[in-house]
Amino acid sequence: MADEVTDIHVIWMDTGLGCGGESVAVTSATNPSIEDIVLGALPGMPTVHLHNLVLDFNNGDEFMEAWYKAERGELDPFVLVMEGSIPNEESIADTGGYWAGLGTRDGAFSQPITTNEWIDRLSPQAAAVVCVGTCATNGGIPAMKNNPTGAMGMQDYLGKDWTSKLGVPIVNIPGCPAQPDNMTETLLYLIFQLAGASPMIPLDDEHRPEWLFNRTVHESCNRAAFYEQGDFAEEYGSHKCLVKLGCDGPVVHCNVPRRGWQNGVGGCPNVGGICIGCTMPGFPDKFMPFMDESIGAKFSSNTARFTYGPLLRFFRGITQDKKDNEPSWRKRGKKVTSGYERDW
Amino acid sequence: MANGTTTSTEQKTATSGKNVQIKEMSWDPITRIVGSLGIHTKIDFENREIKEAYSTSMIFRGFDIFMRGTDPRDSHFITSRICGDNHCTCSVLNQNMAYGIKPPPLGEYILNLGEAADYMFDHAIYNDNMCNVDYCEEMVKQTNPSVLEKANNTKAPNSDIHGYRTIGDIMRGFNPFTGKTYNESLQIARLTREMFCLMEGRHTHPSTLVPGGVSTNVTHQTLTDYYVRLMKFIEYCKKAIPMHDDIYDFFYDALPGYEQVGFRKTNLVCWGSFDDPEYCDHKYKNMSSWGEKRFITPGVVIDGELVTTDLVDINLGIRILLGSSYYQDWDNDEMFVKEDPLGNPVDRNHPWNKTTHPRPGKRDFTDKYSWVTSPRWHDKRTGTDVCCDTGGGPFARQWVTAKAGLVDIGYIKATGDSLEFNLPKTIGMPEMQQVWKIPEWSNAIERDRARAYHMTYAAMVGLHCLEKALEEVRAGRTKTWTPFEVPKNAVSCGFHEAARGVLSHHMTIRDGKVANYQMFPPTPWNASPRDSNGVPGPYEDAIQNTPIFEENGPDDFKGIDIMRAVRSFDPCLPCGVHMYTGKGKMVKKMHTPTGMS
Numbered sequence: 001m002a003d004e005v006t007d008i009h010v011i012w013m014d015t016g017l018g019c020g021g022e023s024v025a026v027t028s029a030t031n032p033s034i035e036d037i038v039l040g041a042l043p044g045m046p047t048v049h050l051h052n053l054v055l056d057f058n059n060g061d062e063f064m065e066a067w068y069k070a071e072r073g074e075l076d077p078f079v080l081v082m083e084g085s086i087p088n089e090e091s092i093a094d095t096g097g098y099w100a101g102l103g104t105r106d107g108a109f110s111q112p113i114t115t116n117e118w119i120d121r122l123s124p125q126a127a128a129v130v131c132v133g134t135c136a137t138n139g140g141i142p143a144m145k146n147n148p149t150g151a152m153g154m155q156d157y158l159g160k161d162w163t164s165k166l167g168v169p170i171v172n173i174p175g176c177p178a179q180p181d182n183m184t185e186t187l188l189y190l191i192f193q194l195a196g197a198s199p200m201i202p203l204d205d206e207h208r209p210e211w212l213f214n215r216t217v218h219e220s221c222n223r224a225a226f227y228e229q230g231d232f233a234e235e236y237g238s239h240k241c242l243v244k245l246g247c248d249g250p251v252v253h254c255n256v257p258r259r260g261w262q263n264g265v266g267g268c269p270n271v272g273g274i275c276i277g278c279t280m281p282g283f284p285d286k287f288m289p290f291m292d293e294s295i296g297a298k299f300s301s302n303t304a305r306f307t308y309g310p311l312l313r314f315f316r317g318i319t320q321d322k323k324d325n326e327p328s329w330r331k332r333g334k335k336v337t338s339g340y341e342r343d344w
Numbered sequence: 345m346a347n348g349t350t351t352s353t354e355q356k357t358a359t360s361g362k363n364v365q366i367k368e369m370s371w372d373p374i375t376r377i378v379g380s381l382g383i384h385t386k387i388d389f390e391n392r393e394i395k396e397a398y399s400t401s402m403i404f405r406g407f408d409i410f411m412r413g414t415d416p417r418d419s420h421f422i423t424s425r426i427c428g429d430n431h432c433t434c435s436v437l438n439q440n441m442a443y444g445i446k447p448p449p450l451g452e453y454i455l456n457l458g459e460a461a462d463y464m465f466d467h468a469i470y471n472d473n474m475c476n477v478d479y480c481e482e483m484v485k486q487t488n489p490s491v492l493e494k495a496n497n498t499k500a501p502n503s504d505i506h507g508y509r510t511i512g513d514i515m516r517g518f519n520p521f522t523g524k525t526y527n528e529s530l531q532i533a534r535l536t537r538e539m540f541c542l543m544e545g546r547h548t549h550p551s552t553l554v555p556g557g558v559s560t561n562v563t564h565q566t567l568t569d570y571y572v573r574l575m576k577f578i579e580y581c582k583k584a585i586p587m588h589d590d591i592y593d594f595f596y597d598a599l600p601g602y603e604q605v606g607f608r609k610t611n612l613v614c615w616g617s618f619d620d621p622e623y624c625d626h627k628y629k630n631m632s633s634w635g636e637k638r639f640i641t642p643g644v645v646i647d648g649e650l651v652t653t654d655l656v657d658i659n660l661g662i663r664i665l666l667g668s669s670y671y672q673d674w675d676n677d678e679m680f681v682k683e684d685p686l687g688n689p690v691d692r693n694h695p696w697n698k699t700t701h702p703r704p705g706k707r708d709f710t711d712k713y714s715w716v717t718s719p720r721w722h723d724k725r726t727g728t729d730v731c732c733d734t735g736g737g738p739f740a741r742q743w744v745t746a747k748a749g750l751v752d753i754g755y756i757k758a759t760g761d762s763l764e765f766n767l768p769k770t771i772g773m774p775e776m777q778q779v780w781k782i783p784e785w786s787n788a789i790e791r792d793r794a795r796a797y798h799m800t801y802a803a804m805v806g807l808h809c810l811e812k813a814l815e816e817v818r819a820g821r822t823k824t825w826t827p828f829e830v831p832k833n834a835v836s837c838g839f840h841e842a843a844r845g846v847l848s849h850h851m852t853i854r855d856g857k858v859a860n861y862q863m864f865p866p867t868p869w870n871a872s873p874r875d876s877n878g879v880p881g882p883y884e885d886a887i888q889n890t891p892i893f894e895e896n897g898p899d900d901f902k903g904i905d906i907m908r909a910v911r912s913f914d915p916c917l918p919c920g921v922h923m924y925t926g927k928g929k930m931v932k933k934m935h936t937p938t939g940m941s
Contacts, residue, residue: 017405019427020378020916021548027469027530028537028547035530038521056375057477057520059907063375097670097704101402102380108370109384109709112402141425146413148406148702176425176549236559237451237824245559256546263534265569266541266551272561273551276421284422289415291554 005046005195009078010187011070011122012052015102015115016084017142017151021177022132023054023083029180030263032188042188046195049075064103070122077127077166077194079187082119085135085142086157088150089116099149116157123158128168128190131155132183137172137207138281145285153281155207168193168200172207176278179256182212206281208253217249217268217275220258229316230309232301237272243301246291247274250300254279366395367898371906376474377915378427379403381871383906384709385887389898394906397880397887399871400707404670404715408700411861416442416830416853420553423849423863427916428548429462429540430842431849431863437619438838438849439555440626443828451557451824452621453813456639456805457570458543458550458558459617459840463802464577465536465547466843466914467738467795471588472518472529475792475911478904479591480518480526487894487904491598498594502586511594514587525587532580539573539806542566557825567814574806579770581800585778588796592789599893606788606886606909609647611732612740613721613869615658615848616642617841618805628685628836631655636750639805640841641758643744644721646730650747651723655839658721660684662848662864663693663729665718668711668873672701680852680860681835691722695850695862696835716868718875731875733882734845734866736791736914738798741841746782755804765800768807788886791912830856842866844914870913883910 014023026034032041034055037048051066058065069075087099101112123129131154134140143151155162155170163169171190173182186209192198202210218224226232226241227250233240243250249257249269257270268275277287284290293301329338336342367389372382380402386395407426411419420435433455440447447455477483484492496512508514517525537547543560545551552560560566595602618639619626625634635642635655643653644661652658666673674697681696683689690696707713720729734740742763745751749760757764765778780797783790816822831853838849845866852859872881880888886909894904 014378015373015380015402017403019425019548021425021428024378024428024548027473028534030534033530035521035527053373053375053380054378054474055520057482059375059903060371060373063373092704095704096706098402099404099704100380102373104370104372104382108368109398111707112372112382141407141422142405144410144422146410148409149404151405235823235825235827236554236557237561237822239561242559260541261546262537262541265538266545266547268545268551271541271545271552272559273545274559275551278549284418289418290421291415291417 005077007047007049008191008194009049009066009070009075010051010081011066011075011078012050012081012083013102013115013118014053014083015100016082016136017087017100017149018084018133018135020054020083022183023052025177025180026183027055028262029184031181032184034184037184037188037191044195044197045191048191067103067118067122070125073125076125078125079190079194080122080126080129082129082131082136082154083133084115085139085151086116086119086154088152089114091150119154119157124165126164127166127194128164128171129154129158130171130173130186130190132173133178134174134176134278134283137174138283140176141284169203170207171201171203171209174208174279175254176283179259179261181259182255186212212255213253213279215253215255217252217254217257220255221249222257222270227301227304228309229313230305231313232305239272242269242272242274243297244293245274246293248277248287248294248297249275250297252277252280365390369901369903371903372400374907374910374915376477377911379916381915383883383887383910385906387892392892394887394890394892397884398709398713399716399873399881399883400714401716401871404702404704406700406702408860408862411858414858416851416856416858417555419851419858419861420555424549426863427842427865429458429544429550430840430847431865432550432553433459434838434840434847434849434863436553436555436838437626437840438836438851441628441838442834442836442851442853443555443830444627445556445826445828446625447557447621447826448821448823449621450562450813450816450821451826452619452624453809453816454543454558454560454562454824455553456618456809457813458540460802460806460809461536461539461543462547463843464799464806465533465540467799467802468529468536469533470843470914471792471795472525473533475914476518477520478908478911479515479595480520480523481512481515482519483904484515487896487902488599489895494598495594500587500590501593502590506583506587506590508587511591514591532577535573536577539570542570554825556828560824562813562817562822562824564817567810567817571810574803574810575770578767578803578807579773581803582767582770582773582776585796585800588793592793595789601891602789602893603785603787604890605893605905606791606912607890608733608786608882608886610645610743610786611647611730612645612735612743612786613732613846614640614643614734614740614744615839615841615846616640616655618809635839639751639753639756639808640741641745641748641750642839643748644732645740645743645747646723646732650744653744653748653750656684656686656688659837659839659848660688660690660694661722661724662695663691663720663722664695664698664864665693665720665729665875665877667718667876667878668713669717670703670705670712670715671717672703674699674701685835695848695864696837696852696860698862699860714873716871716873718872718881719864719869720875729875729877731872731879731882731885733870733913735786736795736912737841737844737866738801739786739791739794740845742780742794742798742801743782746780753804753808755807756801763801765804767800767804788908788912795914832856844916845869867916871915883913
């Protein structure tokens with residue numbers, strides 16, 4: 001396939017059970033931006049045709065044409081982007097109803113085509129399947145305990161070992177919503193990969209791009225030093241470490257504190273918001289109630305608070321006081337007292 | 345403005361009595377909105393009129409079901425995921441009432457600054473990158489070539505302000521990914537999201553909103569970063585609003601009668617937004633008075649009359665009806681709230697007493713065809729449940745605020761029939777006054793025009809709140825959060841305006857857990873199907889009995905007038921509309937130089 005790929009299609013299904021948050025977020029990306037991708041801002045990019053409900057010029061059948069072509073193998077290669085979680089339509093097969101659908105089966109006033117059916121039709125033809133947002137990667141909020149729809153992530157639906165016809169595993173970009181640049185950057189990587197310019201995308205055990213998710217929130221957080229010193233925020237609005245107010249940053253794989261949110265601005269604990277673990281497979285149930293400190297965090301934060309933290313603060317305080325003063329020789333007078341000896 | 349006359353729904357329905365061929369057409373999905381919405385129609389091409397329209401939503405998630413039994417403090421994090429930050433805000437307001445807390449003034453101002461930035465973001469990106477693509481050169485060339493020709497020969501009245509020489513030039517500005525306005529608005533929508541993130545951490549799901557205030561660490565730097573961006577945005581508004589006026593006025597002139605597109609009776613709802621911390625204590629018993637102090641006034645308008653601005657009245661009048669929705673009623677469930685905290689009786693169909701019983705089934709347009717319920721407002725004077733819309737947000741907000749005449753913050757003055765915006769000097773432009781007048785009609789163009797003006801409205805609220813926030817920080821009052829405890833039992837509500845209109849959350853807490861949590865965003869108000877009284881929802885009503893202005897016949901019909909009518913409401917379903925053209929004849933493939941196909 002490699003060298004001959006001049007056109008790549010992106011079929012963006014936003015009709016899982018979701019809020020459209022990733023489609024909105026992708027318009028805010030800057031590294032690269034959506035225009036950069038569509039207009040080919042980087043050298044060597046094939047032409048990218050984006051089929052996305054939120055931005056598309058066309059409606060209805062004209063819009064859906066790409067879905068049918070992709071199904072027939074006429075848009076080769078294409079990347080299937082999934083947004084929103086996958087409902088369990090089997091569970092209501094007896095009702096004739098649906099939880100989520102896109103397009104109609106036989107034109108006006110007929111039945112919808114379910115999102116599940118589209119996945120079944122398109123995934124065998126896709127060069128790669130990319131899940132954006134935690135709903136699509138792992139089920140997310142609609143898959144909470146007691147949910148009526150049986151919602152799940154794409155890997156629960158297709159199977160974790162699923163690979164595309166080109167051998168690419170499911171690519172997961174979790175987050176609620178996914179960080180905008182994480183999405184466009186991963187798409188860009190795959191575009192170059194399909195064009196033969198990049199090797200197989202490096203993924204971790206949960207199928208996340210390794211370079212984006214290999215560190216925890218805490219490992220990238222500008223407040224981590226407060227934790228180290230056992231100095232924790234006791235009220236929201238503080239600039240200190242938020243762990244005791246419910247932040248789960250120490251155990252959550254996510255790059256938001258170092259990438260920021262919008263063009264580097266904003267984020268979560270780095271600007272005062274507790275990390276609620278929205279990129280994690282266990283989200284949300286394993287992180288609720290969000291505003292309480294978890295048991296594990298209590299143990300480790302209290303260790304910092306009552307053992308080495310105060311010691312670090314004490315010794316750093318001494319050093320800091322020393323270094324927070326200018327050297328003695330910077331002053332007016334008839335003599336320079338810096339140590340310089342006049343040699344004329 | 346246009347030359348057309350006011351047209352009532354009754355007049356529009358009057359067509360010839362002879363038998364005509366009706367064509368069924370659907371747009372499923374409608375793009376350039378968020379979510380999955382379908383509009384199915386019956387069209388009379390002989391008389392060039394849309395006869396019937398049905399709005400259908402394709403997605404159900406069941407938030408109100410899986411939130412039962414959860415910790416109420418989780419509710420803003422969870423409900424945010426219905427759609428975005430407006431739910432998060434509404435839930436925080438709801439919790440503030442339930443827990444009896446009043447955030448510090450700085451916390452309130454920060455929240456206002458965040459939400460103002462969200463309106464700026466939404467109105468910029470939605471109008472120019474989604475909705476106004478329907479008015480772009482590429483589209484008008486396909487649907488109304490003669491209108492494009494006229495546009496190319498019409499000088500733009502405000503060209504000295506915005507720089508586009510002709511109306512045709514303005515239309516070219518809206519062409520996706522190549523037009524100047526389109527690309528500039530994408531950038532502006534990023535700048536305003538930076539402003540949002542400074543206040544609320546992340547867009548769309550904020551990280552720093554909590555009951556009791558915000559957890560944003562606010563310093564002079566936070567406010568400086570917002571200030572500089574806000575002034576850039578205000579300069580953008582000075583050019584953008586006159587440009588939008590030019591294109592909308594042109595459509596009235598070029599297509600006489602165009603005021604009928606998206607027209608419906610002026611039945612509007614607005615819950616108000618931007619609390620003034622000098623007055624708001626978040627208590628239900630004082631809600632009537634602090635509601636009227638909001639920087640956007642709450643109100644209900646029925647048939648062009650402002651009926652109330654009292655949030656307690658507004659709350660008690662809400663009714664949730666079924667009819668064409670895939671649910672079973674809750675008539676046999678217990679009543680969670682029989683009386684409100686002031687002792688007023690609460691209806692069984694009020695959100696406080698609604699519960700959710702999904703009943704998935706086949707789509708049947710003579711029976712049940714949507715996952716959306718039908719919120720209505722009960723008019724005590726007539727005893728009817730009135731089908732109101734949000735005007736896509738800005739239209740109702742400005743209509744109510746202008747009419748009520750309560751807001752006067754210097755940068756904004758409501759006069760009783762208009763809003764005056766006083767924009768300060770910016771780097772490249774002098775002071776400017778913009779005036780929005782209550783228009784003659786509730787229709788597609790006026791909803792879109794109000795959205796453009798609302799960018800200025802939001803920016804002026806932002807400027808006011810920024811100055812207030814600076815006063816707080818300069819005085820050393822930097823606390824943004826008030827501690828609280830969750831009571832064992834409580835009943836509460838939150839009223840807010842999402843970018844596209846009314847949003848209310850209604851909660852009952854028992855034993856410290858959520859016993860019932862119901863939320864009504866703007867889209868159910870606008871996208872609702874026919875209710876149990878057979879009354880069609882606003883999209884349906886706005887499309888039905890409307891003449892067709894598109895020049896194409898049934899074979900290459902784009903449905904552009906329908907699209908403009910629906911998109912004027914800024915639909916966000918996590919719901920959509922799909923286009924199907926009769927026999928499935930493929931419309932000629934258009935040239936898309938940008939790779940968008």
